[in-house]
Amino acid sequence: MQLLDITDHKLFCWRDTICEAITLGFHVDFLLNLVKDLARAVFGARAIHSMALSHGSDEIRVAANSLNIK
Numbered sequence: 001m002q003l004l005d006i007t008d009h010k011l012f013c014w015r016d017t018i019c020e021a022i023t024l025g026f027h028v029d030f031l032l033n034l035v036k037d038l039a040r041a042v043f044g045a046r047a048i049h050s051m052a053l054s055h056g057s058d059e060i061r062v063a064a065n066s067l068n069i070k
Helices: 008-023 029-055 058-067
Strands: none
Touching: 008 029, 029 058
């Protein structure tokens, strides 16, 4: 799975599941931080992808490719 394959719905489901586990007394706070970091990465990848598509500049494509996280 790549960053652009992760939907908002998946992020919200993961977040809700982790919050419910925390409410039930499981010590999984660290997972909430991981999901927040993942969300930032997803939104950043979407922004880069969108800029590359809208501008079509070779310079932007090079920067986007260099930042591509796999």
